[in-house]
Amino acid sequence: MKNKYFSVEEANSFIPKLLIDIPRIQSLMKSLVCEYPDVRKAREKAQFNGGSLQGADYIN
Template structure:
């Protein structure tokens, strides 16, 4: 499958979806990491046959998280950090591959960075 490259206009067209989905992902991620201590204990003891009363609830949150991530990735987005709300869009700039960079709650794409510099290398468009 060919890699999709976004124009700034195409990436900006996805921003309303990001503004809706990324905060949901952040809430779900926080739940997975903080609200299921019983699951963490069961996971740590799994080699001894441990289980968890929270397992079904944890699974429901994990599946919803996975569905939202798949929804964004199917659009061509590259999720770089759920906690920080970072999403990149592959693009071409001056003949080289770069990322258009979005951070929650920005309302439009205003930055880009090289593939190997990440968020720290963000530069204004």
């Protein structure tokens, strides 16, 4: 993947969206881990190709 570089103005223009998106992602992750504790283990193993006893059930 090729690196993308942003000007200060471009980077600053993303901040309002990031202030909305990052807390939402954090909330979704917390919910996912609470409902499917095995997801945390799979995430920790992701660099080794993951793996979860619950499979992809949390997606549906």
